[in-house]
Amino acid sequence: MRNADERRSESVNGAIIAGVDGSDQGMGAVVWAAREAERRKLPLHLVTAYTVPVFAASSLDAGYATVDDSVIREGAEAVLKQAITKASTYDVDLHARIETGDASGVLLELSAEAAMMVVGSRGKGGFVGRLLGSVSSALPAHAKCPTVVVPLCAASRLPDADVDVPNGHDNDGPDQSPVRPVVTVGVDGSEHARMASLEAAELATRRGLPLEVLCTLPPFTGSLAWVPAPLDREALHEDLLEQLEAGKQWLSSHFPDLEISLKLLDGPPVELLIEESRTVEILVLGTRGRGGFAGMLLGSTSQGVLHHAKGPVMIVPDKEDPRLADRDKFGPMVSDDFGG
Structure with missing residues (x-):
């Protein structure tokens, strides 16, 4: 000191x-x-x-x-x-x-x-x-x-x-789960999630750790419950993977030396986020989004993740960043009607 x-x-x-x-x-x-x-x-x-x-x-x-x-x-x-x-x-x-x-x-x-x-x-x-x-x-x-x-x-x-x-x-007693040396950021295609991705990439770079970009495909609910699940979910998976890959290329353009991997999971976002927090160095989320991840952080997801996370969680506020302007040059982004 x-x-x-x-x-x-x-x-x-x-x-x-x-x-x-x-x-x-x-x-x-x-x-x-x-x-x-x-x-x-x-x-x-x-x-x-x-x-x-x-x-x-x-x-x-x-x-x-x-x-x-x-x-x-x-x-x-x-x-x-x-x-x-x-x-x-x-x-x-x-x-x-x-x-x-x-x-x-x-x-x-x-x-x-x-x-x-x-x-x-x-x-x-x-x-x-x-x-x-x-x-x-x-x-x-x-x-x-x-x-x-x-x-x-x-x-x-x-x-x-x-x-x-x-x-x-x-x-729950003391958590003995081994922690993987990786920074994980939850994304849903929103600009808020992209801001969180940049912050997570900077954090991973400072620590010399790889970055894992995580997205979930929540179960169909409400008006989408009648959609033929196997066919539509397979198409959604393909679309999301394409969009995640484009986002990865965008991040790599700003962090060329950072190792970045993609992870797409099926299931309830809150449960998956909590489980992910158990085994990663830190989980990073934005303050708002489209509903799948950070979009609900002012409501039930905030309470669920922040109260029950098993590891450190970083919440990144929205702010202006010039690096956000060139995201669309790297490929498709999640459409406005996608969300949990």
Whole structure:
């Protein structure tokens, strides 16, 4: 560690931010973020937040008219100190800060300047626990920078994390599945998914790992249920493979040294994504799409994947990128009426 301090006004421009709440999940996020910051040679900011209880602040009892938040703040300081100790073992430019206010609001505001946000999938309620609890997927869906969510079972596999997954956690004990050294990105042909593909390719390049481009063909439902499945699904497979190959050539034009493979699976997207997250280095998704993958990330897929993933999941926000402009030069793209 080069330095660690608390500066509320300190800029987080271009830094990696880890949300801290004192839970095992949060500590796993700190370790994941520290390793990534060291790899990318970026500053690491540890952030914890707390709010003064509303019932105390609004009480008419004179004894509560002035709220003393020193006890709450001391707890936040203890949590932050523990995280600083853990992150200090990595060669990173380390900073720490305590904020007052809603946890998700604090992180969303900081995301406008940060290079990446990293949080645990569940916490103790005061910080990261709020993100996927009462405010659901606010951070992954609305952050201005990529957000990585690290579940407890994935944190337990990280060196130096010192966290354990108790048997029965989420009806699943510690995950002993071997992790393949590969970055996987879920795509559905949307521009949002293409943005996620670019971010995943950059991540894979930095880590010296191959990139796996994954697409699913969900079961027919609703008005499409009457379609002769064997014939139509075979045609859809051929069309999708052609489109995936065109997308692969596009990615290769921007990342010529990156090894890229394609994977097309049949079945429910959420289930397949969760299972895929069990055995890959990291799963990357966009914030929106056509319905098969990222298009549902503000709804049921967000809850399903982010709450039950077995490995780190990166959610990539939509943004302008000049590399998106030449995708159509490499072949067919998924048509507007395709989706789950």
